[in-house]
Amino acid sequence: MTNLTTMDSPSFGAHLWRVTRARFGGNNFLLLITIILFAGMYLFGSVVYSSKNFGTLNSFFDMLNSNSALIVLAAGMTMVLISGGIDISVGAQIAMYCMMFAYFMEHQFVNAYVMILVVLITGIVFGLIQGVLVAYFDIQPFIVTLAGMFLARGMTAMISPQTISITNKDFMALAKFQIKFPFGGYTNAAGVYQQPFIYLHVVLALVALIALYMVMTWSKFGRSVYAVGGSEQSAKLMGLNVRRTKMMVYVVNGFLAAFAGFLFCLFSPGGAVEKAPAYEMYAIAAAVIGGAMFTGGVGNILGSVFGVLVQSTIIKFVNFNGTLSNGWPEVIRAAIMSFFIILQSVFTYVRKRRE
């Protein structure tokens, strides 16, 4: 990756800025609104709940610490939406991978690192099957991944209907690994200094996110995904292998789901049938709030992080308030999604009018 810094003659940064500026002029205007919305919400929370340490680095890291898997899922979902498809199997896949970790490490005593490899390969195979069905059998992605969702939940229960906790030493060492920050903490009511930290799985999630962003921006595959999502017919006439591109989208997403499963298991070590409920839906919501459109061709991988953060901030609000019912996060989530979907329509309409 070092060569990236020397990619452009002025500088990599200048290039990134130019690309970003060009993008914000277009569809990623939506992303800009998301970022502003998040910043606004967070700032608001920091002021209103300043006594409860809402605005501290600790509190911000909390959001990352509990959402690493979702960040990866949302990034992958954004890619799938850009291609014009959808993958609703990823939440159930997470449950399945967590159960695989729990069962094989605790009951079969398989090495933790071997299990990581096994899970990642399982994800690729799972994605490959879905991808072949979507791309080469021309089956609606919704239907294919709906079947995938049932399969993954079913497999989870077949491995073990009981909840299994993970005690594997190697695995728990990874799960508990913290990266502490020497600044930005605060002293709590009891007078103890709270040092901000992030878990290893957050770092892994961010690495996956940036890697996917780079693939989507600088690889032929990534640009082909945008082209296919923009117009499948045109992509075909321009000589792209549309079927292979679509298949690869699901393969990559299968891998990312497995990776997210690994991260989720680090966050919450154990297997249970009903683990990660509705995560595929949160991932879709994050992707949409982050600027992806269901019509395909439009979306930004980095935007999905803000989609996750916005949703996470809503939950934070309700938690910090303390008196609101648990229904509120969902209701606000609905309101924000509606807002963005309406914004997308307006945006599309304005663009059509301009033509």
Place this chain on the structure above:
Amino acid sequence: MTHPLIRMRSITKNFPGVLALDNVDFTLHAGEIHALMGENGAGKSTLVKVLTGAEAFESGEIYLGDETQTIINNSPQQAQQRGISTVYQEVNLCPNLTVAENLFVGRQPKRFGFVHWAEMNRRARTIMEDIGVDINVEKPLETYSLAVQQMVAIGRAIDISVNVLILDEPTSSLNEAEVAKLFDLMRKLKGQGIGIIFITHFLEQVYEVCDKITVLRNGGLVGEYAIETMPRKDLVAAMLGRSFDDLAAIQHEGSDINEKSDEPLISAQGLGVRGGVKPFDLNIYRGEVVGLAGLLGSGRTEVARAIYGADNPDAGTLEAKGKKLRHNPLAAMRAGMAFCPESRKHEGCVADLSVRENIILAEQTKRGVFRLMSRAEQEKIAKKYVDLLQIKTASLETPISQLSGGNQQKVILARWLATHPEFLILDEPTRGIDVGTKAEIQKLCVELADEGMAVLFISSEIDEMLRTCSRIGIMRDLKKVGEISGEDLSSSTVMSMIAGGETHE
């Protein structure tokens, strides 16, 4: 520079039941712009598709350049590798990608395995400068007009290396300035020795930019002509397939002009649609059959759609019986209009519904969902029109898709007659149906007019119009250029006006 780029010899292709191309020869030389002309179903598109490998053909040979070896393209990609590129009316690019990306998708310049954006943008700028289009190549394609998008498509074709450029109706949705720009580019490419096949239905444009014309009709070759030796009138005659002398012999058998009431039933003043038909005036009185003549794409259908409110006019007024009319189909229906569209497959028939259901559809819509017709009433209406129009169907419950084309057309006609319209628009009501049924439909039009209805009759067949209509409006290049009635109504006047000779007002 007269060596041939493409020679197609005795190309023959069948579609089920139709001979799409019958022994057609076509030759394209380097540095020439060659118009391919013909009415709907003449075989222009099929010929191009055969050339580019989008369609297979049964017999014939295609030679590249001076080679003696024949070639067959199995896909548009393969044709592109041989230097044959097509730019379609609907631009086949990705609107969400930048201009530069569209030029280089699938063949992006790379550095260290990564897409080299800076290099790609630089090369894209060079390409667009070369064809004289000054735009920011880093902006998404959709931010530019269709004209620019087409230029980008041409730019891509040229950069991939092109000897033969096929432009399939590129000007249909461009304004005049954009067309001029495209023509400049075409002339420039011609100067570089590229051969251009230009498919269009705008006569003016053919004479402005082309060197040669090949005319097709009903899948057969009519001839290849140098532009200087082919007056407009002869070109129209070649496309429509009748010489002026033949046509002069046909007598006008239409009903005599009925006594017009003073107030027009439908009155359009300055009605126009942006990007569609230019503002036109048209008054239609009770008891007359008014025809609209013109070549394909001349704006006949657009006039009908504007009156019916299917397209939203942005200029002028439309009055029905002296009252101003809102521009939407339901309002038009309630004002007594009925529109029987051109493509019965796409706009007319609901293939899975029965004959009965298809017939009562419009009347039911007019009444609204809360006033459902009883089954008995539906059957009565359906039966009445099946008998009246002699629709050949096994039963009222037969799906319409099982009927022949002519009978489907009659069902659609019945649907609109069932609404008891005062003003009936028929767009190509006789296309693709047998001669007997054609005559019946023509007769029916005249009878309906005699009963006091007004009919707007659109057709590509001039003698059919002369037989049926008492007055004919002439359309050319999306403009209503004149009206002919009474004594003047003859095939030669109609043809010369379509071709763009002197105008009668």
